[in-house]
Amino acid sequence: MSESAQAHRKDEHLSLGVNLWRQQQNIQVGATFDDIRWLPETFPEMAVADVNTQVTLFGHNFDWPFYIEAMTGGSTLTGRVNGQLAAVAQQTGLAMAVGSQSIALKEPDAAKTFQIARQNHPDGFLIANLGADHPIENVRQAIDMIDANAIELHVNVAQELVMSEGDRAFYWLDNLATVIAKSPVPVIIKEVGFGMSQSAFKTIQALAPAAINVGGANGTNFAMIERRRNRPAETFNLDNYGLSTVESLLAAQSADNNLPLIATGGIASANDVVTSLMLGATLTSSAGYLLKTLMRDGEAGLITEIQSWQRDLPRLMTLLGAKKTAELSAKPRLYSPMLHNFIQQTKKATR
Numbered sequence: 001m002s003e004s005a006q007a008h009r010k011d012e013h014l015s016l017g018v019n020l021w022r023q024q025q026n027i028q029v030g031a032t033f034d035d036i037r038w039l040p041e042t043f044p045e046m047a048v049a050d051v052n053t054q055v056t057l058f059g060h061n062f063d064w065p066f067y068i069e070a071m072t073g074g075s076t077l078t079g080r081v082n083g084q085l086a087a088v089a090q091q092t093g094l095a096m097a098v099g100s101q102s103i104a105l106k107e108p109d110a111a112k113t114f115q116i117a118r119q120n121h122p123d124g125f126l127i128a129n130l131g132a133d134h135p136i137e138n139v140r141q142a143i144d145m146i147d148a149n150a151i152e153l154h155v156n157v158a159q160e161l162v163m164s165e166g167d168r169a170f171y172w173l174d175n176l177a178t179v180i181a182k183s184p185v186p187v188i189i190k191e192v193g194f195g196m197s198q199s200a201f202k203t204i205q206a207l208a209p210a211a212i213n214v215g216g217a218n219g220t221n222f223a224m225i226e227r228r229r230n231r232p233a234e235t236f237n238l239d240n241y242g243l244s245t246v247e248s249l250l251a252a253q254s255a256d257n258n259l260p261l262i263a264t265g266g267i268a269s270a271n272d273v274v275t276s277l278m279l280g281a282t283l284t285s286s287a288g289y290l291l292k293t294l295m296r297d298g299e300a301g302l303i304t305e306i307q308s309w310q311r312d313l314p315r316l317m318t319l320l321g322a323k324k325t326a327e328l329s330a331k332p333r334l335y336s337p338m339l340h341n342f343i344q345q346t347k348k349a350t351r
């Protein structure tokens with residue numbers, strides 16, 4: 001396959017994204033998962049075997065409250081990675097999202113780098129992915145391409161603005177309303193790692209998609225990735241911008257959001273999954289950390305890692321006395337002064 005500039009960008013995202021995780025260069029933006037402490041449940045009165053980790057969303061039963069989030073596809077290398085991620089998802093019973101399929105709408109040859117996910121995970125819950133500016137015709141094509149069960153439309157103003165070749169105009173709301181009304185599968189509105197504040201949740205509430213992926217900071221940092229890609233280098237810098245995943249989840253609460261939430265951004269353990277569910281997420285997903293594990297340890301290593309999350313999760317839920325994931329949101333917790341301060345300040349916000 002001849003590789004276009006857009007395909008090259010996919011390879012750069014992959015290598016720069018993996019490097020950030022490998023070298024632990026991601027900058028801390030706002031409160032982290034460690035800013036929430038779980039209060040001990042001394043008498044859980046249950047057994048690990050009582051735990052049910054299933055989650056029902058989009059009319060589907062997910063066996064696990066976490067999945068492999070959107071990353072790749074579009075080039076030979078990233079097509080291979082999509083195939084590996086899908087094989088791992090299949091073997092571990094996880095759902096999976098593919099990376100943005102916009103390249104395959106322009107370069108039909110690239111479709112196979114996404115279709116490999118459906119081939120390797122024939123019965124899996126697969127999520128298509130496009131930017132929020134794509135019209136319903138493209139959305140239908142992306143869904144059909146992988147026989148998707150849902151589609152994510154990513155919103156990524158900060159990422160585009162850091163990219164030298166990125167978009168500079170962002171009129172998305174009318175299009176999103178049309179796509180949500182006409183999409184044949186559930187639509188998820190998804191940030192890519194800069195998080196969402198109360199005003200965003202209120203705006204999205206009116207659009208009524210099937211779910212919101214808060215896509216918070218403190219994991220893969222696309223401001224850093226795009227800045228490192230820029231040639232020539234630019235001074236424009238948003239490395240510290242955004243709300244973290246835990247802050248975004250709390251912002252959803254104070255915005256009285258009642259749409260299902262998916263937490264992504266910095267999730268790197270079953271503990272992070274539990275904390276996200278405590279803060280109101282229905283599902284969670286992880287991208288960069290799982291990708292780093294795949295690139296370092298191969299498919300077998302990633303399977304081992306995911307299986308350890310699957311082993312840890314029922315234990316952690318027992319620790320907290322929760323038989324079902326939905327019970328976690330009522331469990332008592334302590335917020336660090338930094339997070340407490342965030343809650344106080346955003347309570348006052350009137351927007």
Ligand SMILES: Cc1cc2nc3c(=O)[nH]c(=O)nc-3n(C[C@H](O)[C@H](O)[C@H](O)COP(=O)(O)O)c2cc1C
Nearest residue numbers: 013014017070071099100154219220265266287288
């Ligand atoms: C290499 C790479 C490529 C990505 N490409 C996409 C993409 O095409 N579409 C999208 O919505 N998000 C994309 N993301 C963002 C992730 O889906 C996720 O929202 C973000 O990385 C935060 O999660 P993390 O901290 O677990 O990585 C990408 C992430 C990585 C690491």
